[in-house]
Amino acid sequence: MIEADDIRLMSEALAADPGSLVFLALGEALRRKAQLDLAWRVATRGLERHPKRADAHDLVARIAADRSDFARARSEWETALVLSPGHPSAQKGLGFLLFQQGSIAEAEQ
Numbered sequence: 123m124i125e126a127d128d129i130r131l132m133s134e135a136l137a138a139d140p141g142s143l144v145f146l147a148l149g150e151a152l153r154r155k156a157q158l159d160l161a162w163r164v165a166t167r168g169l170e171r172h173p174k175r176a177d178a179h180d181l182v183a184r185i186a187a188d189r190s191d192f193a194r195a196r197s198e199w200e201t202a203l204v205l206s207p208g209h210p211s212a213q214k215g216l217g218f219l220l221f222q223q224g225s226i227a228e229a230e231q
Contacts, residue, residue, distance in 0.1 A: 124151040136164070141171055149181050153188060161185050176206035183215055195219055 132148040145168030152161035155179035162185050169178040185200035196219055202212035 124154065126180060129155070139169075143168075143172070143175075145171075146177055146181055153181075153185050158189055162189065173201060174205060175179065176202040176209045176212065178209045179205065180209065180215065187215065187219060189191070192223070 129148065129151050131145050132151065135144045136142055136148055138201075145164050148231040149161050149165040149168065152158075153163060165178070165181045165185050168229075169182050172178045179198045183193060183195045184194070185204065186195040196216065199216040199219070200211040202209050203216070217229045220226075227231070
């Protein structure tokens with residue numbers, strides 16, 4: 123389980139090196155703590171610095187889904203799959219989102 127000290131340490135590391143990939147772990151930790159606004163800021167800033175990373179798009183998609191922004195979630199997962207075909211988390215997220223929206227056949231694909 124992620125503790126407040128872990129989040130503080132990751133935040134400090136990111137502040138020291140804004141280009142660090144620690145934003146992925148920090149954004150996920152904040153998302154799991156339901157700190158969605160802060161997670162969103164961390165993730166979208168990280169995505170701006172790393173637009174070619176499928177994991178960055180996946181993180182933004184998961185936070186978007188948690189915020190009920192399903193259009194953005196779908197777009198980000200689709201981008202993750204373009205960057206990394208077969209990306210397991212993006213496939214799972216997109217499939218679940220499509221299933222929830224009643225697109226069963228598309229979700230199976």
